[in-house]
Amino acid sequence: MIPVLSIAAWSAWNSDQGTPELSWIPSLQRRRLSPLDRVACQLARECFERAAMPPDAPAMVLASRLGELCVLARILESIRLREPVSPANFGGSVHHAALGHLSILNKNRMPARAVSAGPSTFAAGFWETFCMAEAHPDAPVLLLVVEDTFPTPFLGDACNFSGGANGLGILLSPEALSGRPALTISVEGNGAPASPEALLAWLRAPDNDLTLVLPSGALRCLATRP
C-alpha cells in the first residue's frame, strides 16, 4: 500500500535570508552546526511550531545532493597540509550530520535516513519519505531537502548551486487532517515536472491534493481532486 500523507506544515529557507540564527539552541551546540545543519534545524523548528507537533514525534528524512561537502573540504585541506584532522569536522562531515544534530537537540529517537541521488535528489527525498511512511505507518515524517553552495569549478558544470544554504521542510502526517492537502506517490500518470519551484507553488496555494508520479528517474506533479 502506498501511504497518503497530509501536509501538517511546511517551511522554506532561501539563502537571501542569510544563515538562520537559531537563538534557541545553546551556543555550545550551535557552534558545531554547519550552514546546512542550521537551515535544517530552522526548517524543522518552523514545521513543528506550525503543526503544534512535539519535535520528538516524527521519523526524519534528509535529502541533499552535496551534503556536508563544505565540512569535508576542511578535512581535505588538513590532509593536503598533512595536519591533524579536527575530530569535530570529521563527525560533522557525514551526510546525515543534520539528522544527528536534530535527533540530539529534540531527543528524537525515531528512525532517520539521509539520501542523495544526483539531479534526482529532490525526487529521492520523496521516495525515501514514502518508504519511511510505509515502514512506520503510525509516525509522522519530516522531510528536509537542504543544499549548500560549493565552488563550481571543482564540481563541474553539472552541479551548479550558488547563493548559500537553502532548503524546504515538509512535515507529513499519516492522519487525514481537515483543511490540509494530501500527498501521495504513484508510478502511473502524467503531469508537470515536479521541480522544487512547482512544489512550492502548490504548497502556497493547494487547490487540490497532489500525486507525485515517479516513472524512471524523474518526478512529476499530478493534481488530484481531494
Add this chain to the structure above:
Amino acid sequence: MGMPAMGAVCALGCGREEISRALLSGREDFLSPMALLCREAEVLCGIVPGEIPELPAELRRFSCRAHRLAWMALQQILPEVRERAERLGPGRIGVVVGSSTAGIDSTEAAYPVWKETGSVPAGFSWEHQHEMGSAAGFVRDACGVSGPCWSLTTACSSGAKVFASARSLLRMGLCDVVVTGGVDTLCRTTMEGFDSLQSLSHGRCTPFAAGRDGLNLGEGAAFFLLEREDAEVRLLGVGESSDAHHMNAPDPQGRGAEASMRAALADAGLLPADVGYLNLHGTSTPLNDAMEAQAVARVFPDGVPCASTKPLTGHCLGAAGAVEAALCWIGLAASEPLVPRHLSSGVPDSALPALRMVNDARATLSRRAWLSSSFAFGGSNCTLALGRRP
C-alpha cells in the same frame, strides 16, 4: 522477502566461494598494514586483496576505487539482474545503495591539484565518482535498470538501512525487484578522521576484550537482489532507531542499540529465543563494545550465539551493514554449517556482561533467524533479521 542472489568482496576475498573458504580456513591474518599520513604510524586495515579490475569502457567515467569494488561484487549477481530486467522491464527494478564516502579517493587526489592550479585533473568527475548519489547511479547504469534509484548515506548504518527502503519499494508495488547493498573504500579521510578520534587500534582489534584499544578500518562491497518472491535466504525484518545522545559517541547504556534490536525482532515477528546467531557491530572501541554488550544482555537475557567479524574484515563503514549481511547470507545459504565466527585474541572484558561468542566456524546453529547490527555516527542504528527458508 526473498534474497535470491548475493555478490560480495571484502578483505576475505571476492565472491561466495572465496569468502566461504576464508571463513572456514582458520586463518587470522586478513588485515594488512597501511601507513597513516599525519603521523608516522602504521595501522592494520581490511584491504581487498589482489588487483581491483578497471571498469569496462562504457562505465569508465565512473572509475574510482569504490565503483570498481562495487563492480566486482555486482558482476556476481548480474545474470540474475539481467534475467529480471528482461522479464519484468528495467523500469520495475530499483536501486538503493548505502555508502558513507562513495568514490572519495578521486576527490582526495583531485582536491590538492585544484587548490594549487585552479583546475581538476583530467578524468576527474565529481558527479560520476565522488558525489554520494554516484554510488547508486553507477549500480543503476552497470545493471542497465531504470527504476527509482538513490544512495542512502547515514555513515556506518548505511549498508543496513538500505534494506528497509528497498523492502518498502517492493511492498508499495513501486518496484518488482530492488538491487540493494553498500560500498565503501579505505581512504585518507576516514583513516585520518578515526585517528583524530583516537579510535584506531594499534594492532588487530579485539572486540569485547579487556584492554581493547579501537578499530581496524576495512573496505568492501556487497549487493543483493531483493524481491517479493520467496528464496532460500530471506529478509525477515529491519529495526531502526536513533540514540539522540552524541554525534561521535554512542549512548553509554546502549538504549539505541537495544531499541534497534527489539524493533528488528518485532518487525520480523520473532522472539529472542528464535535467534540462532547475532552478528555484532563490535567495532572494538571501548565505548561501542561496552554499550553493545549491555544492550545484547538486556534483549537476550538467556544469551545468544554471537560474533564480531570486524577482526576478519575490518570495519567497512558505510558498507559494513551490507558486507556483514553478506557473511550471514553465506552462512544461511551454505549446505554445511558455516558461521561468520568471532575472532578475538584478548581476554573477555569482565566489566561487561558475558556474551556467548561463536569461535568455531563449523558450529551448528539454528538458521531460523540471524541478526546483524550496525551503529553509526549521529546515533543512527539499524539491525537486520535474515533467515533460511525452513
